[in-house]
Amino acid sequence: xxxxxxxxxxxxxxxxxxxxxxxxxxxxxxxxxxxxxxxxxxxxxxxxxxxxxxxxxxxxxxxxxxxxxxxxxxxxxxxxxxxxxxxxxxxxxxxxxxxxxxxxxxxxxxxxxxxxxxxxxxxxxxxxxxxxxxxxxxxxxxxxxxxxxxxxxxxxxxxxxxxxxxxxxxxxxxxxxxxxxxxxxxxxxxxxxxxxxxxxxxxxxxxxxxxxxxxxxxxxxxxxxxxxxxxxxxxxxxxxxxxxxxxxxxxxxxxxxxxxxxxxxxxxxxxxxxxxxxxxxxxxxxxxxxxxxxxxxxxxxxxxxxxxxxxxxxxxxxxxxxxxxxx
Amino acid sequence: xxxxxxxxxxxxxxxxxxxxxxxxxxxxxxxxxxxxxxxxxxxxxxxxxxxxxxxxxxxxxxxxxxxxxxxxxxxxxxxxxxxxxxxxxxxxxxxxxxxxxxxxxxxxxxxxxxxxxxxxxxxxxxxxxxxxxxxxxxxxxxxxxxxxxxxxxxxxxxxxxxxxxxxxxxxxxxxxxxxxxxxxxxxxxxxxxxxxxxxxxxxxxxxxxxxxxxxxxxxxxxxxxxxxxxxxxxxxxxxxxxxxxxxxxxxxxxxxxxxxxxxxxxxxxxxxxxxxxxxxxxxxxxxxxxxxxxxxxxxxxxxxxxxxxxxxxxxxxxxxxxxxxxxxxxxxxxxxxxxxxxxxxxxxxxxxxxxxxxxxxxx
Numbered sequence: 001x002x003x004x005x006x007x008x009x010x011x012x013x014x015x016x017x018x019x020x021x022x023x024x025x026x027x028x029x030x031x032x033x034x035x036x037x038x039x040x041x042x043x044x045x046x047x048x049x050x051x052x053x054x055x056x057x058x059x060x061x062x063x064x065x066x067x068x069x070x071x072x073x074x075x076x077x078x079x080x081x082x083x084x085x086x087x088x089x090x091x092x093x094x095x096x097x098x099x100x101x102x103x104x105x106x107x108x109x110x111x112x113x114x115x116x117x118x119x120x121x122x123x124x125x126x127x128x129x130x131x132x133x134x135x136x137x138x139x140x141x142x143x144x145x146x147x148x149x150x151x152x153x154x155x156x157x158x159x160x161x162x163x164x165x166x167x168x169x170x171x172x173x174x175x176x177x178x179x180x181x182x183x184x185x186x187x188x189x190x191x192x193x194x195x196x197x198x199x200x201x202x203x204x205x206x207x208x209x210x211x212x213x214x215x216x217x218x219x220x221x222x223x224x225x226x227x228x229x230x231x232x233x234x235x236x237x238x239x240x241x242x243x244x245x246x247x248x249x250x251x252x253x254x255x256x257x258x259x260x261x262x263x264x265x266x267x268x269x270x271x272x273x274x275x276x277x278x279x280x281x282x283x284x285x286x287x288x289x290x291x292x293x294x295x296x297x298x299x300x301x302x303x304x305x306x307x308x309x310x311x312x313x314x315x316x317x318x319x320x321x322x323x324x325x326x327x
Numbered sequence: 328x329x330x331x332x333x334x335x336x337x338x339x340x341x342x343x344x345x346x347x348x349x350x351x352x353x354x355x356x357x358x359x360x361x362x363x364x365x366x367x368x369x370x371x372x373x374x375x376x377x378x379x380x381x382x383x384x385x386x387x388x389x390x391x392x393x394x395x396x397x398x399x400x401x402x403x404x405x406x407x408x409x410x411x412x413x414x415x416x417x418x419x420x421x422x423x424x425x426x427x428x429x430x431x432x433x434x435x436x437x438x439x440x441x442x443x444x445x446x447x448x449x450x451x452x453x454x455x456x457x458x459x460x461x462x463x464x465x466x467x468x469x470x471x472x473x474x475x476x477x478x479x480x481x482x483x484x485x486x487x488x489x490x491x492x493x494x495x496x497x498x499x500x501x502x503x504x505x506x507x508x509x510x511x512x513x514x515x516x517x518x519x520x521x522x523x524x525x526x527x528x529x530x531x532x533x534x535x536x537x538x539x540x541x542x543x544x545x546x547x548x549x550x551x552x553x554x555x556x557x558x559x560x561x562x563x564x565x566x567x568x569x570x571x572x573x574x575x576x577x578x579x580x581x582x583x584x585x586x587x588x589x590x591x592x593x594x595x596x597x598x599x600x601x602x603x604x605x606x607x608x609x610x611x612x613x614x615x616x617x618x619x620x621x622x623x624x625x626x627x628x629x630x631x632x633x634x635x636x637x638x639x640x641x642x643x644x645x646x647x648x649x650x651x652x653x654x655x656x657x658x659x660x661x662x663x664x665x666x667x668x669x670x671x672x673x674x675x676x677x678x679x680x681x682x683x684x685x686x687x688x689x690x
Binding site: 215 | 381382489491492519520521522523524525527528531532546548549550552553572586587589590591592593594595596597598599604606607609610611
């Protein structure tokens with residue numbers, strides 16, 4: 001296994017108390033595989049990724065438990081210097097907002113070339129040449145001329161491609177993409193996702209795709225982990241989950257997508273709001289919004305039940321949910 | 328949600344150019360951002376018109392022009408037959424009551440220092456004739472109730488609410504003056520997925536309850552289809568295709584619409600193999616430097632010489648005029664042809680070939 005997150009716990013100290021942003025998350029990605037981590041804001045999907053990358057702000061964040069095994073080594077046991085050497089080289093991250101992730105006062109060519117200087121000991125001239133190659137690779141027209149341009153001189157889609165170029169520069173084994181296309185228009189999103197998929201196939205990278213978009217997930221993922229209030233509530237191969245979700249939250253998300261046959265009718269809507277992480281409801285965190293909730297849900301935290309060999313659901317009544325959801 | 332009678336809003340030849348100037352003391356105009364560049368449409372009473380398009384296509388500028396937040400460079404917006412772009416003073420104020428806006432970002436469109444009661448009741452300060460002073464408090468509470476908020480929240484501040492609740496506050500404010508038209512600019516795109524459906528349902532319910540006509544602007548094509556009777560697709564300041572929702576989604580004839588629809592991810596992993604994807608090359612040209620002829624030609628795989636010379640009119644293309652049917656709707660393309668890009672919902676349809684369009688085209 002390329003990456004294995006085991007029972008990860010991350011807390012944040014806030015004015016309102018301790019927020020358990022990540023509360024026992026486990027997931028795994030293999031080389032060449034795409035895992036989609038699906039969740040709304042505050043579900044803990046980005047915090048988990050930041051912990052894996054080692055870029056979590058501590059304080060206020062704190063990893064209070066768990067293991068992050070990358071190529072067999074526990075990252076949490078490494079010194080900062082060792083982790084820094086892994087970042088960019090063996091594991092890389094693509095952020096949502098390329099404009100704030102790129103340095104605005106440095107030409108993009110320098111930012112791409114820097115990776116080769118720092119990690120590969122390349123000369124400045126070599127680095128420049130590699131930067132042009134990379135920009136060409138992500139289909140930036142006129143790469144040789146544009147290598148001296150600054151981030152603001154590129155369009156949003158092109159900046160995102162430059163960030164992909166930076167992430168893939170050293171051919172890392174693992175890439176984490178945090179909402180890589182959320183800020184982009186659909187036609188540009190299609191370009192970027194297409195490029196990412198192509199490069200992933202070519203380099204056989206493991207990809208963790210963090211998103212809230214059920215459409216994007218269906219398009220590219222092999223597996224899905226659905227997160228809610230800091231926990232994984234359902235984890236399954238992509239085809240299974242869309243066919244029959246085994247958790248009422250997943251089902252609610254899928255049912256609230258507008259469908260043709262329901263046009264003009266009321267959309268299914270999950271009632272209520274996602275919880276405040278400093279005051280997560282007892283028992284199952286989803287119970288106040290769940291149409292299936294019963295007494296046990298208010299008191300007992302559901303473990304991740306094994307639905308099938310490759311599939312888990314953190315719902316006491318996953319069997320019912322699965323039967324209801326056959327569609 | 329059907330249209331009847333004469334339109335409540337008629338837009339004709341709407342143009343908004345923002346001048347680009349150089350020099351401080353002696354300003355010289357060196358060009359213009361052609362944000363909206365000739366838009367026509369009509370909105371029927373009780374109807375919902377969805378406007379879709381990507382960033383920079385001018386859809387938000389259209390929204391601002393409809394609400395008289397800006398004056399157009401040319402063209403007219405007629406509300407019940409009266410051109411509101413030429414009004415000023417008291418007459419303008421009176422018309423503004425009837426066309427209200429719901430904004431995209433519920434975090435920046437509510438004043439953080441005002442209570443919810445003051446925010447929702449503020450329209451009455453500007454239009455005192457709408458509600459007598461003693462009655463306003465009651466009306467505000469009623470409005471909060473209508474949008475699904477606890478009326479006892481009147482004294483709270485915006486930061487005490489979630490995004491979805493804030494959007495409800497914005498909607499309540501929009502309803503305060505009992506408008507006839509609501510222009511909603513990306514009303515749900517800043518919200519969490521599980522909350523979007525709640526707000527869409529609310530908007531749909533209010534439409535029947537208050538007999539509202541909507542102009543619904545969004546980039547999420549599935550939501551637009553759900554709520555709209557008719558759709559207009561915009562590209563670089565113009566409408567390139569318009570028709571009833573099924574005509575646009577199931578029988579698009581303009582290549583941009585086809586590319587746009589094919590790019591939308593479908594929440595069905597089984598559709599991965601079946602669907603046809605048109606990946607457009609390049610970026611949207613700058614609105615300061617719009618291509619000659621058809622403005623989509625620089626990214627279009629069908630572009631020919633004629634496209635650079637002749638601006639295609641928004642009308643039913645000749646090829647479809649005789650046959651009628653769902654493909655016979657307005658489409659601004661010289662070489663319009665029907666192409667189904669969204670896979671039919673039941674599997675087993677004919678295998679669609681993978682179409683990839685690349686290269687940046689001329690220009």
